[in-house]
Amino acid sequence: MANPRVMRNLVQEIDHVLHGSTEHLTYEVLQNRLPYAKAVFHETLRLHPPVPKNIKQAVADDVLPDGTRVYAGDFIGYSNWCMGRNKKVWGEDAEQFVPERWLVPDPENRAIFGKFKPESQYKFVSFNAGPRLCLGQQFAILEALVTTCVLLQRYQFRLTPDHPVPQVKGSVTLPMKKPLMATVSRRTDGPLPASTLVAKASESPLEAHFAKEP
Numbered sequence: 211m212a213n214p215r216v217m218r219n220l221v222q223e224i225d226h227v228l229h230g231s232t233e234h235l236t237y238e239v240l241q242n243r244l245p246y247a248k249a250v251f252h253e254t255l256r257l258h259p260p261v262p263k264n265i266k267q268a269v270a271d272d273v274l275p276d277g278t279r280v281y282a283g284d285f286i287g288y289s290n291w292c293m294g295r296n297k298k299v300w301g302e303d304a305e306q307f308v309p310e311r312w313l314v315p316d317p318e319n320r321a322i323f324g325k326f327k328p329e330s331q332y333k334f335v336s337f338n339a340g341p342r343l344c345l346g347q348q349f350a351i352l353e354a355l356v357t358t359c360v361l362l363q364r365y366q367f368r369l370t371p372d373h374p375v376p377q378v379k380g381s382v383t384l385p386m387k388k389p390l391m392a393t394v395s396r397r398t399d400g401p402l403p404a405s406t407l408v409a410k411a412s413e414s415p416l417e418a419h420f421a422k423e424p
């Protein structure tokens with residue numbers, strides 16, 4: 211809602227793939243045909259991880275990649291909220307909401323927004339990493355995509371005018387301090403026809419994003 215460009219692209223992808231119906235909302239479609247929606251979900255969790263910090267205990271002596279010694283029994287805390295915003299990890303635009311960072315061109319498929327490119331679980335740690343990776347990760351992604359598709363096919367969401375930047379409370383999870391105030395109205399524009407999609411490759415948001423890269 212705070213990013214009209216992303217919202218427009220998201221609605222266009224959903225309309226283009228699903229044609230205003232939930233009939234085509236299959237597992238295959240959710241996995242492979244909605245790369246932009248998947249990118250928006252991952253970009254949201256990168257900047258707003260529902261588990262924003264964590265603590266682990268070393269089971270054996272070890273040395274971290276930067277040379278720090280760790281001894282069995284030591285506790286190590288880390289903030290994935292900070293990791294998600296770290297420019298050394300995500301680049302200069304780390305604090306910007308840019309779903310395109312999760313997409314690569316897909317010449318075979320010719321999908322308008324390219325192909326979803328997952329990151330290493332040790333870089334994108336919102337679902338933890340390693341042997342104790344979130345067991346529900348794939349389920350959570352599918353659930354989020356289904357909900358996004360169903361809602362955006364039917365409703366339009368707008369932040370109330372002059373909405374302040376939402377603040378979060380410090381907690382084990384990441385609750386908001388105040389409710390997000392929005393206006394929800396039924397969509398009257400119907401599914402956007404494919405002709406309103408990115409007309410020329412040079413106007414593709416994905417290519418525009420890549421064009422910025424050195």
Ligand code: HEM
Nearest residue numbers: 259260261264336337338341342343344345346347349350
């Ligand atoms: C956006 C949604 C979700 C996020 C961000 C998330 C994140 C996480 C994180 C960070 C952990 C690691 C906690 C730790 O041990 O330090 C975790 C563990 C786990 N999650 Fe999720 N989770 C999500 C949704 C789900 C769902 C929908 C399910 C089940 C259907 C689920 C099931 C589990 C289970 C069983 C574990 C424990 C895995 C283990 O310790 O081996 N999660 N999740």
